[in-house]
Amino acid sequence: xxxxxxxxxxxxxxxxxxKGITFDVKEGELFGLIGxxxxxxxxxxxxxxxxxxxxxxxxxxxxxxxxxDYKDIRQSVGYMPGRFSLYQDLTVEENLNFFATIFGTTIDxxxxxxKDIYIQIExxxxxxxxxxxxxxxxxxxxxxALIHKPKVLFLDEPTTGVDPVSRKEFWDMLKRLQKKGITxxxxxxxxxxxxxxxxxxLIQDGEILEIDSPTSIVHKFPKAIYNxxxxxxxxxxxxxxNYEHLYSVYPFGEFVHYADKRxxxxxxxxxxxxxxxxxxxxxxEPTQPNIEDTFMELAKK
Amino acid sequence: xxxxxxxxxxxLTKTFGDFTAVNAISFEVKKGEIFGFLGxxxxxxxxxxxxxxxxSKPSSGEAKVAGFDVYSQTESIKxxxxxxxxxxxxYDDLTVKENINFFGGIxxxxxxKIKEKMKQLIDELGLEHIADQLVGSLPLxxxxxxxxxxxxxHEPKIVFLDEPTGGVDPITRRQFWEMIxxxxxxxxxxxxxxxxxxxxxYCDRVSIMVDGRIDALDTPKMLKKQFKVxxxxxxxxxxxxx
Numbered sequence: 001x002x003x004x005x006x007x008x009x010x011x012x013x014x015x016x017x018x019k020g021i022t023f024d025v026k027e028g029e030l031f032g033l034i035g036x037x038x039x040x041x042x043x044x045x046x047x048x049x050x051x052x053x054x055x056x057x058x059x060x061x062x063x064x065x066x067x068x069d070y071k072d073i074r075q076s077v078g079y080m081p082g083r084f085s086l087y088q089d090l091t092v093e094e095n096l097n098f099f100a101t102i103f104g105t106t107i108d109x110x111x112x113x114x115k116d117i118y119i120q121i122e123x124x125x126x127x128x129x130x131x132x133x134x135x136x137x138x139x140x141x142x143x144x145a146l147i148h149k150p151k152v153l154f155l156d157e158p159t160t161g162v163d164p165v166s167r168k169e170f171w172d173m174l175k176r177l178q179k180k181g182i183t184x185x186x187x188x189x190x191x192x193x194x195x196x197x198x199x200x201x202l203i204q205d206g207e208i209l210e211i212d213s214p215t216s217i218v219h220k221f222p223k224a225i226y227n228x229x230x231x232x233x234x235x236x237x238x239x240x241x242n243y244e245h246l247y248s249v250y251p252f253g254e255f256v257h258y259a260d261k262r263x264x265x266x267x268x269x270x271x272x273x274x275x276x277x278x279x280x281x282x283x284x285e286p287t288q289p290n291i292e293d294t295f296m297e298l299a300k301k
Numbered sequence: 302x303x304x305x306x307x308x309x310x311x312x313l314t315k316t317f318g319d320f321t322a323v324n325a326i327s328f329e330v331k332k333g334e335i336f337g338f339l340g341x342x343x344x345x346x347x348x349x350x351x352x353x354x355x356x357s358k359p360s361s362g363e364a365k366v367a368g369f370d371v372y373s374q375t376e377s378i379k380x381x382x383x384x385x386x387x388x389x390x391x392y393d394d395l396t397v398k399e400n401i402n403f404f405g406g407i408x409x410x411x412x413x414k415i416k417e418k419m420k421q422l423i424d425e426l427g428l429e430h431i432a433d434q435l436v437g438s439l440p441l442x443x444x445x446x447x448x449x450x451x452x453x454x455h456e457p458k459i460v461f462l463d464e465p466t467g468g469v470d471p472i473t474r475r476q477f478w479e480m481i482x483x484x485x486x487x488x489x490x491x492x493x494x495x496x497x498x499x500x501x502x503y504c505d506r507v508s509i510m511v512d513g514r515i516d517a518l519d520t521p522k523m524l525k526k527q528f529k530v531x532x533x534x535x536x537x538x539x540x541x542x543x
Contacts, residue, residue, distance in 0.1 A: 035470070036441070036442075036468060036469055036470030036471070036473070037441045037468040037469065037470075038440055038441055039470075133342060133343050134342045134343075135342055135343075157468075160467065160468060161464070161467055161496065162342065162496065163340070163341040163342045163344075163496055163537075163541070164341075164496065164498055164534055164537050164538060164541075165341050165537070165538060165541045165542055166341065166342060167496075168538065189467075189468045189469075189470075190497070191471060192498075192499075192534070204470065232486075233482055233503070234479075234482035234483060234485070234486045235486075237479060237482070250471075250472075250475050251475055251478055251479075251503060252499060253499045253502035253503070253521075253532065253533070254502045254503075254521055254522060292471045295471055296471050296472050299470070299471075299472060300472075
């Protein structure tokens with residue numbers, strides 16, 4: 001196991017940020033922590049990177065204990081915090097050199113590891129980090145986190161606020177790093193990114209709701225789901241919310257995802273109900289649940 | 302300006318030195334429409350939005366927002382629009398009530414009107430039990446919902462939402478969109494930017510900016526058809542990657 005977390009709890013004054021978190025990440029695995037702001041993701045990252053003590057529980061990273069072997073952990077992990085934390089008034093190259101020197105290495109020594117990523121920002125290496133665009137800052141931060149060739153990489157919301165194109169490029173980079181044998185723990189509030197991980201933990205309010213592979217998690221959704229469309233989304237949601245057999249309704253793209261309380265039901269009956277509510281162009285089709293459906297289902301409990 | 306158009310832009314352009322951030326964009330937004338304004342980071346969305354809300358003067362082109370000119374009537378624009386972003390929302394060290402009072406005052410509402418709106422808003426959002434708590438102590442989702450309601454206090458014709466749901470949990474995100482549908486249904490025009498492509502599908506029409514231009518503008522359904530893909534994420538990837 002590359003990361004071992006056992007019953008970790010942490011409170012800040014009245015707020016319980018983590019409530020007995022337990023999970024393992026295997027060597028070479030790409031593991032996702034999926035949850036909204038305030039779920040406890042950052043607190044967990046800080047504990048695992050030895051920047052914060054937990055109140056209870058134990059954790060190992062790359063075979064080292066987070067409390068007693070903190071110096072070894074710092075040599076073996078790379079950490080990209082959620083907030084951009086490089087030196088804004090140093091240039092791109094100076095930042096990278098700085099991190100390499102701190103870890104007793106050089107850019108040349110591990111260049112092959114960061115080459116893919118760094119090559120994209122190298123034309124701007126004389127530019128101050130503070131002047132970079134969001135996507136470039138992200139690439140520089142990842143290069144700095146990798147420069148000492150870590151065994152385990154911690155990425156705290158690396159794609160938050162980043163557009164879909166840059167997000168896709170970033171995940172392509174993670175996949176390549178994984179192939180080089182680096183274990184990656186990554187957090188994200190974007191549920192669609194969950195599907196790109198080997199395994200995920202859904203986390204909310206300091207508790208893990210579920211841990212499994214993305215496909216297995218989706219299969220755990222207890223109901224059949226239907227895509228319902230109509231001419232007026234607002235009216236459609238209102239009408240379904242008033243329907244006596246409603247289990248859940250949530251907007252998903254151009255449709256809503258609807259689940260019914262009954263084990264099986266007559267679709268024409270629901271069409272008639274919606275029609276009587278004045279809705280037009282009604283369509284009802286079975287569809288597959290996705291990770292967001294499952295997350296919302298688990299979060300309700 | 303036609304009665305039903307709340308925004309009309311014609312060749313709207315902004316340059317910074319040699320760099321053209323917004324390159325002659327033209328579009329209209331109708332009353333009560335939910336208009337999605339998408340684009341990659343750096344495509345020019347924020348610059349375009351700043352011109353529309355009257356805080357950045359265009360280099361050339363024409364635009365009217367809520368019937369007012371973006372060159373000469375920027376003060377009237379500001380009074381007739383609402384604005385909310387993830388970065389600027391409410392004051393964390395004021396309570397819920399104090400924030401409503403403060404923004405009501407800023408928008409020039411009478412005391413009686415503020416009182417009425419305060420009650421309505423607190424009832425609708427179910428905030429009675431936390432009305433006297435500091436906004437900083439509320440969960441992000443609550444803040445965003447409250448912030449949206451506050452941006453509607455002065456009953457603007459149009460509200461600009463700049464990535465309103467970033468980092469919010471999926472249930473709250475959908476509750477937020479239900480609030481958007483409700484306002485649009487009541488006739489408020491919604492102008493929204495987002496990086497969640499499923500949210501792009503909630504919009505009546507979507508524009509996608511690439512390198513300062515609007516390269517696509519249509520209903521999500523037609524865009525998917527045009528690019529022969531089955532979701533907006535793929536439309537976006539096809540366009541922005543070329």
